Amino acid sequence: KNEVEQSPQNLTAQEGEFITINCSYSVGISALHWLQQHPGGGIVSLFMLSSGKKKHGRLIATINIQEKHSSLHITASHPRDSAVYICAALITGNQFYFGTGTSLTVIP
Amino acid sequence: DTAVSQTPKYLVTQMGNDKSIKCEQNLGHDTMYWYKQDSKKFLKIMFSYNNKELIINETVPNRFSPKSPDKAHLNLHINSLELGDSAVYFCASSQVGYYGYTFGSGTRLTVV
Numbered sequence: 001k002n003e004v005e006q007s008p009q010n011l012t013a014q015e016g017e018f019i020t021i022n023c024s025y026s027v028g029i030s031a032l033h034w035l036q037q038h039p040g041g042g043i044v045s046l047f048m049l050s051s052g053k054k055k056h057g058r059l060i061a062t063i064n065i066q067e068k069h070s071s072l073h074i075t076a077s078h079p080r081d082s083a084v085y086i087c088a089a090l091i092t093g094n095q096f097y098f099g100t101g102t103s104l105t106v107i108p
Numbered sequence: 109d110t111a112v113s114q115t116p117k118y119l120v121t122q123m124g125n126d127k128s129i130k131c132e133q134n135l136g137h138d139t140m141y142w143y144k145q146d147s148k149k150f151l152k153i154m155f156s157y158n159n160k161e162l163i164i165n166e167t168v169p170n171r172f173s174p175k176s177p178d179k180a181h182l183n184l185h186i187n188s189l190e191l192g193d194s195a196v197y198f199c200a201s202s203q204v205g206y207y208g209y210t211f212g213s214g215t216r217l218t219v220v
Contacts, residue, residue: 033209042211042213042214043214044211045209045210045211048209086151088209096209098151098152
Protein backbone atom coordinates (compact mmCIF):
# COMPACT_ATOMS: atom_id res chain seq x y z
CA LYS A 1 0.00 0.00 0.00
CA ASN A 2 1.34 3.40 -0.97
CA GLU A 3 1.95 5.94 1.73
CA VAL A 4 0.13 8.47 -0.45
CA GLU A 5 -3.12 7.56 -2.18
CA GLN A 6 -4.97 9.65 -4.72
CA SER A 7 -8.47 9.41 -6.08
CA PRO A 8 -9.78 9.17 -8.63
CA GLN A 9 -7.06 7.68 -10.82
CA ASN A 10 -8.80 8.88 -13.97
CA LEU A 11 -11.28 11.71 -14.34
CA THR A 12 -13.15 13.03 -17.35
CA ALA A 13 -15.11 16.26 -17.07
CA GLN A 14 -17.02 18.64 -19.29
CA GLU A 15 -15.61 22.11 -19.73
CA GLY A 16 -16.85 24.39 -16.97
CA GLU A 17 -17.32 21.68 -14.36
CA PHE A 18 -15.96 21.94 -10.83
CA ILE A 19 -13.31 19.29 -10.25
CA THR A 20 -11.99 17.77 -7.05
CA ILE A 21 -8.98 15.48 -6.71
CA ASN A 22 -8.30 13.89 -3.35
CA CYS A 23 -5.09 12.86 -1.65
CA SER A 24 -4.77 10.86 1.56
CA TYR A 25 -1.51 10.03 3.28
CA SER A 26 -0.58 7.71 6.10
CA VAL A 27 2.68 9.28 7.27
CA GLY A 28 3.52 12.36 9.29
CA ILE A 29 4.38 15.20 6.94
CA SER A 30 6.07 18.56 6.98
CA ALA A 31 4.21 19.76 3.90
CA LEU A 32 2.28 18.53 0.92
CA HIS A 33 2.81 19.48 -2.71
CA TRP A 34 0.44 19.40 -5.63
CA LEU A 35 2.17 18.92 -8.98
CA GLN A 36 0.85 19.13 -12.52
CA GLN A 37 2.25 17.16 -15.42
CA HIS A 38 1.12 18.05 -18.92
CA PRO A 39 0.97 15.52 -21.76
CA GLY A 40 4.29 16.87 -23.05
CA GLY A 41 5.90 15.57 -19.85
CA GLY A 42 6.99 18.68 -17.94
CA ILE A 43 6.14 18.86 -14.24
CA VAL A 44 5.09 22.07 -12.56
CA SER A 45 4.74 22.64 -8.85
CA LEU A 46 1.28 24.13 -8.18
CA PHE A 47 1.09 24.42 -4.41
CA MET A 48 2.97 23.67 -1.25
CA LEU A 49 0.74 23.37 1.81
CA SER A 50 1.38 22.78 5.46
CA SER A 51 -2.03 23.93 6.72
CA GLY A 52 -5.29 25.51 5.65
CA LYS A 53 -5.98 26.56 2.11
CA LYS A 54 -4.26 28.21 -0.84
CA LYS A 55 -5.71 29.67 -4.02
CA HIS A 56 -4.11 30.48 -7.33
CA GLY A 57 -6.41 31.54 -10.12
CA ARG A 58 -8.96 28.77 -10.66
CA LEU A 59 -7.01 26.33 -8.51
CA ILE A 60 -7.63 25.82 -4.82
CA ALA A 61 -5.76 23.44 -2.54
CA THR A 62 -6.80 22.52 0.99
CA ILE A 63 -5.25 20.34 3.64
CA ASN A 64 -6.57 18.84 6.86
CA ILE A 65 -3.59 17.77 8.94
CA GLN A 66 -5.68 15.91 11.54
CA GLU A 67 -7.44 13.83 8.89
CA LYS A 68 -4.27 13.48 6.76
CA HIS A 69 -6.14 14.56 3.70
CA SER A 70 -5.72 17.16 0.99
CA SER A 71 -7.86 18.19 -1.94
CA LEU A 72 -7.15 20.03 -5.16
CA HIS A 73 -10.10 21.85 -6.69
CA ILE A 74 -10.38 23.33 -10.15
CA THR A 75 -13.21 25.77 -10.78
CA ALA A 76 -14.62 26.41 -14.26
CA SER A 77 -12.46 23.68 -15.75
CA HIS A 78 -10.96 24.16 -19.20
CA PRO A 79 -9.44 21.73 -21.71
CA ARG A 80 -6.02 23.19 -20.99
CA ASP A 81 -6.37 21.84 -17.44
CA SER A 82 -6.06 18.33 -18.90
CA ALA A 83 -2.99 16.85 -17.25
CA VAL A 84 -1.84 14.42 -14.59
CA TYR A 85 -2.06 15.84 -11.09
CA ILE A 86 0.25 14.38 -8.47
CA CYS A 87 0.31 14.97 -4.74
CA ALA A 88 3.60 14.55 -2.93
CA ALA A 89 4.02 14.33 0.84
CA LEU A 90 7.20 15.83 2.26
CA ILE A 91 8.11 13.70 5.26
CA THR A 92 11.58 15.00 6.11
CA GLY A 93 13.73 17.87 4.90
CA ASN A 94 14.16 16.29 1.52
CA GLN A 95 12.26 13.05 1.26
CA PHE A 96 8.97 12.82 -0.57
CA TYR A 97 6.35 10.17 -1.05
CA PHE A 98 4.49 10.61 -4.30
CA GLY A 99 0.93 9.65 -5.05
CA THR A 100 0.14 7.67 -8.17
CA GLY A 101 -1.41 10.63 -9.92
CA THR A 102 -4.82 11.53 -11.26
CA SER A 103 -5.21 11.78 -15.01
CA LEU A 104 -7.68 14.56 -15.82
CA THR A 105 -9.27 15.08 -19.21
CA VAL A 106 -11.51 18.09 -19.75
CA ILE A 107 -13.71 17.83 -22.81
CA PRO A 108 -14.78 20.98 -24.68
CA ASP B 109 17.53 30.69 -18.29
CA THR B 110 15.66 27.52 -17.36
CA ALA B 111 15.87 26.82 -13.63
CA VAL B 112 16.44 23.04 -13.90
CA SER B 113 17.58 21.83 -17.28
CA GLN B 114 18.02 18.26 -18.46
CA THR B 115 19.71 17.01 -21.58
CA PRO B 116 18.89 15.28 -23.76
CA LYS B 117 15.11 15.55 -23.86
CA TYR B 118 14.83 12.34 -25.87
CA LEU B 119 17.26 9.43 -25.96
CA VAL B 120 16.89 6.28 -28.03
CA THR B 121 19.56 3.66 -27.64
CA GLN B 122 20.20 -0.06 -27.99
CA MET B 123 20.31 -2.60 -25.22
CA GLY B 124 23.71 -2.98 -23.66
CA ASN B 125 24.85 0.57 -24.33
CA ASP B 126 26.06 3.01 -21.68
CA LYS B 127 24.45 6.45 -21.60
CA SER B 128 24.36 9.59 -19.46
CA ILE B 129 21.67 12.16 -18.78
CA LYS B 130 22.79 15.57 -17.59
CA CYS B 131 21.06 17.88 -15.15
CA GLU B 132 21.93 21.42 -14.16
CA GLN B 133 20.16 23.86 -11.84
CA ASN B 134 20.81 27.58 -11.53
CA LEU B 135 18.65 28.14 -8.44
CA GLY B 136 21.38 27.80 -5.87
CA HIS B 137 19.56 24.82 -4.35
CA ASP B 138 21.60 22.50 -2.19
CA THR B 139 19.86 19.22 -3.00
CA MET B 140 19.26 17.53 -6.35
CA TYR B 141 17.31 14.39 -7.22
CA TRP B 142 16.68 11.87 -9.93
CA TYR B 143 13.24 10.35 -10.34
CA LYS B 144 12.00 7.64 -12.65
CA GLN B 145 8.46 7.78 -13.91
CA ASP B 146 7.09 4.40 -14.79
CA SER B 147 4.45 3.49 -17.35
CA LYS B 148 1.72 4.09 -14.79
CA LYS B 149 2.93 7.66 -14.23
CA PHE B 150 4.23 6.83 -10.76
CA LEU B 151 7.26 8.87 -9.72
CA LYS B 152 9.90 6.87 -7.88
CA ILE B 153 12.90 8.53 -6.31
CA MET B 154 16.23 7.09 -7.39
CA PHE B 155 18.90 9.31 -5.91
CA SER B 156 19.34 12.48 -3.94
CA TYR B 157 22.52 14.51 -3.53
CA ASN B 158 23.06 17.13 -0.84
CA ASN B 159 26.35 19.02 -1.00
CA LYS B 160 27.93 16.20 -3.01
CA GLU B 161 26.84 13.57 -0.52
CA LEU B 162 24.46 10.81 -1.52
CA ILE B 163 21.69 10.89 1.07
CA ILE B 164 18.98 8.78 -0.51
CA ASN B 165 19.63 5.72 -2.60
CA GLU B 166 16.54 3.66 -3.26
CA THR B 167 16.84 0.05 -4.38
CA VAL B 168 17.88 0.79 -7.92
CA PRO B 169 20.24 -1.46 -9.89
CA ASN B 170 23.90 -0.57 -9.52
CA ARG B 171 23.96 -0.05 -13.27
CA PHE B 172 22.63 3.39 -12.39
CA SER B 173 25.13 5.79 -10.89
CA PRO B 174 24.67 9.48 -10.05
CA LYS B 175 27.61 11.77 -10.56
CA SER B 176 27.75 15.26 -9.10
CA PRO B 177 30.77 17.32 -10.13
CA ASP B 178 29.44 20.31 -8.17
CA LYS B 179 26.36 21.55 -6.32
CA ALA B 180 24.68 22.72 -9.54
CA HIS B 181 24.98 19.45 -11.45
CA LEU B 182 23.73 15.92 -10.94
CA ASN B 183 24.22 13.60 -13.88
CA LEU B 184 22.78 10.11 -14.21
CA HIS B 185 24.93 7.45 -15.80
CA ILE B 186 23.44 4.14 -16.83
CA ASN B 187 25.51 1.10 -17.79
CA SER B 188 24.38 -1.90 -19.83
CA LEU B 189 20.97 -0.51 -20.62
CA GLU B 190 18.03 -2.91 -20.51
CA LEU B 191 14.59 -2.75 -22.10
CA GLY B 192 13.03 -2.18 -18.68
CA ASP B 193 15.02 1.01 -18.26
CA SER B 194 12.75 2.70 -20.80
CA ALA B 195 10.98 5.47 -18.93
CA VAL B 196 10.93 9.19 -18.37
CA TYR B 197 13.61 10.37 -15.96
CA PHE B 198 13.15 13.62 -14.09
CA CYS B 199 15.76 15.71 -12.37
CA ALA B 200 14.71 18.05 -9.58
CA SER B 201 16.21 20.36 -7.01
CA SER B 202 15.24 21.82 -3.68
CA GLN B 203 16.58 23.87 -0.81
CA VAL B 204 16.47 22.47 2.70
CA GLY B 205 14.08 24.45 4.87
CA TYR B 206 12.13 26.05 2.04
CA TYR B 207 10.22 23.06 0.67
CA GLY B 208 10.33 24.54 -2.82
CA TYR B 209 10.76 21.81 -5.35
CA THR B 210 11.59 22.45 -9.01
CA PHE B 211 11.55 19.79 -11.70
CA GLY B 212 13.35 19.56 -14.99
CA SER B 213 11.36 18.86 -18.13
CA GLY B 214 12.25 15.18 -18.19
CA THR B 215 14.26 12.87 -20.43
CA ARG B 216 12.37 10.18 -22.30
CA LEU B 217 14.68 7.19 -22.56
CA THR B 218 13.77 4.42 -24.98
CA VAL B 219 15.85 1.27 -25.05
CA VAL B 220 15.41 -0.86 -28.16
